[in-house]
Amino acid sequence: MRLTLYTDFSLRVLIYLGAKEQNELSTIQEISDQFQISKNHLTKVVHELGKMGLIETVRGRGGGIRMKLKPEEINVGELVRKTEDDFYLVECFSSDGNRCILSPVCRLKGALQEALVAYFAVLDKYTIADFIVNKDELAAILFGKPL
16 A cells, blocks of 8 residues: 555654644745655645644744644544545445456455555554654754754
8 A cells, every 4th residue: 555645745744843842833845845845735735734633823924833733642544544535455445436347256355455454553553753752863854953
């Protein structure tokens, strides 16, 4: 299974903001520059993260974005579920577009469904806090702060 860039960028933004000092603001431009990703795409990601209530936006001069929730309150499995369009590993997972003639007797679908459930069981065990426990190392890479 492969995550979309949208989900990848969502995770990176949350890790970036989580690595900052509490309440410290960042800008979309700053994050875009650091990860060398499109500012336009990142703007959409940040907007959606704000709508989900995960980050907050401070408007005006000196404004920016920051974590709204604590990193330990943001479950990775839940975030992935919200940021991905679908989890159709194979055609037969979709009731609309399934044209596979094996569907009525296929046993592969069950195994793949089991794998998908296991995939989310693993992601559900983690929060953003689990990925920022090495804040000093992250800060050295992201913000140029010495270890």
